[in-house]
Amino acid sequence: MANKDYTIRQLLEMEACTNCRICADVCPAVTAAGEGKISAVNRMKGIKEIVKSRGGLLSKLLGRKVSPEAMAQFSRDTFRCTLCGNCQEVCPVGIQLKDLWLSLRQDLVHSDAYPKEINMIRDNLAASHNVFAEDNDERADWVEDMSEPPDHGFLKEKAEVVYFTGCVAAYFPLAQKIPMALADIMASTDVDFTLMGEEEWCCGFPLLGAGLKDLFHTFRDHNLAAVRAKGAREVVFACPSCYQMWREHYPQGDLKFTHASQFLLRMLRRGDIPMKPLDMTVTYHDPCDLGRAARVFDEPREAIGLIPGVRLVELPRNRENCLCCGGGGNLEMLSKELSADIARLKIEEILSTGAQAVVTACQQCVRTMTTHVRRNKVALEVLDLTQLIQRALDKEEA
Numbered sequence: 001m002a003n004k005d006y007t008i009r010q011l012l013e014m015e016a017c018t019n020c021r022i023c024a025d026v027c028p029a030v031t032a033a034g035e036g037k038i039s040a041v042n043r044m045k046g047i048k049e050i051v052k053s054r055g056g057l058l059s060k061l062l063g064r065k066v067s068p069e070a071m072a073q074f075s076r077d078t079f080r081c082t083l084c085g086n087c088q089e090v091c092p093v094g095i096q097l098k099d100l101w102l103s104l105r106q107d108l109v110h111s112d113a114y115p116k117e118i119n120m121i122r123d124n125l126a127a128s129h130n131v132f133a134e135d136n137d138e139r140a141d142w143v144e145d146m147s148e149p150p151d152h153g154f155l156k157e158k159a160e161v162v163y164f165t166g167c168v169a170a171y172f173p174l175a176q177k178i179p180m181a182l183a184d185i186m187a188s189t190d191v192d193f194t195l196m197g198e199e200e201w202c203c204g205f206p207l208l209g210a211g212l213k214d215l216f217h218t219f220r221d222h223n224l225a226a227v228r229a230k231g232a233r234e235v236v237f238a239c240p241s242c243y244q245m246w247r248e249h250y251p252q253g254d255l256k257f258t259h260a261s262q263f264l265l266r267m268l269r270r271g272d273i274p275m276k277p278l279d280m281t282v283t284y285h286d287p288c289d290l291g292r293a294a295r296v297f298d299e300p301r302e303a304i305g306l307i308p309g310v311r312l313v314e315l316p317r318n319r320e321n322c323l324c325c326g327g328g329g330n331l332e333m334l335s336k337e338l339s340a341d342i343a344r345l346k347i348e349e350i351l352s353t354g355a356q357a358v359v360t361a362c363q364q365c366v367r368t369m370t371t372h373v374r375r376n377k378v379a380l381e382v383l384d385l386t387q388l389i390q391r392a393l394d395k396e397e398a
């Protein structure tokens with residue numbers, strides 16, 4: 001056990017917390033569970049206690065020790081968090097709370113005080129290179145379910161653009177409509193793109209969230225080499241977590257990393273996607289990893305605004321204050337119930353707008369919200385931006 005998982009900045013930030021509790025007010029986990037003990041401010045106190053308990057002679061003299069039982073409880077509470085970053089967004093002192101939660105998770109793994117469910121992430125990725133322990137050579141099998149799958153299956157030797165699908169979209173039937181939509185739009189408008197098929201491995205994001213950052217480099221090195229082998233100049237992601245991972249943890253060099261919302265907006269602005277009108281009122285949910293983390297707020301809204309006939313109404317909590325859908329931080333694996341309770345809050349807020357559909361730009365958000373809507377028979381359509389644009393795509397003009 002040591003404090004080496006924290007940077008000097010983080011050790012100083014722990015002392016900067018003023019106990020104002022603003023972070024607790026915006027936390028989706030606290031609101032859904034009704035438990036203040038899982039708030040950022042309380043977690044901050046817990047970290048400080050752990051760090052100080054390892055503080056050498058002084059802590060020995062003062063007898064400061066954290067009992068194994070208290071540590072186990074603290075660890076479970078630490079992982080009851082979606083890593084949505086809303087606490088960081090509002091902290092008046094500017095503490096980088098999300099990074100701190102990642103360091104804390106890593107510390108708990110190194111201290112062997114982590115929830116053992118997360119071993120599954122490590123084991124699945126080691127065995128199959130995807131987070132669901134599926135055959136990785138089936139990563140692009142969704143192409144066969146498209147209405148007109150091409151003979152080459154979107155697997156080319158070389159292409160200008162690589163579409164990095166991510167594990168959720170590749171394997172989850174609920175989310176597979178997203179890569180189908182994006183591939184359909186790109187193919188209909190002659191974008192020179194390829195998938196990577198089995199050469200695509202998990203981006204490594206679940207490892208970071210699990211506190212297993214040490215294992216991430218193999219995945220990064222493999223994916224980068226596979227993209228370069230395609231001769232691509234741009235990598236497109238419909239998954240904000242993959243996008244964030246590549247932006248923050250992969251060396252970019254001369255490659256361009258683009259989220260699908262930005263890619264599609266570029267095409268819409270150029271008039272490359274012929275559109276037919278849709279008569280719809282929608283609201284937009286900002287995915288945490290795209291909005292708060294990557295500050296991509298305007299592009300999806302502008303893209304929606306360019307679809308003729310579509311009216312956008314904003315959620316009460318939007319942009320940097322958007323309420324998480326409950327699907328982040330590996331929460332579903334550790335506390336399915338809490339994840340579902342957060343999704344319920346999200347759907348209630350969406351229904352308050354009167355919109356007939358919620359549009360987002362994330363496969364995990366689509367999966368979480370669709371699961372809630374279907375299970376509870378809620379009359380609401382959940383769509384990814386790619387699906388909305390595909391619906392408006394005028395193929396006769398393409």
Ligand code: SF4
Pocket residue numbers: 023026027028029030038039040080081082083084085086087088097098
């Ligand atoms: S990251 Fe989100 S869920 Fe986690 S403590 Fe902060 S506000 Fe709460």
Ligand code: SF4
Pocket residue numbers: 016017018019020021022023024040041044090091092093094095
């Ligand atoms: S908002 Fe920042 S300063 Fe206030 S209690 Fe939370 S972590 Fe501490």
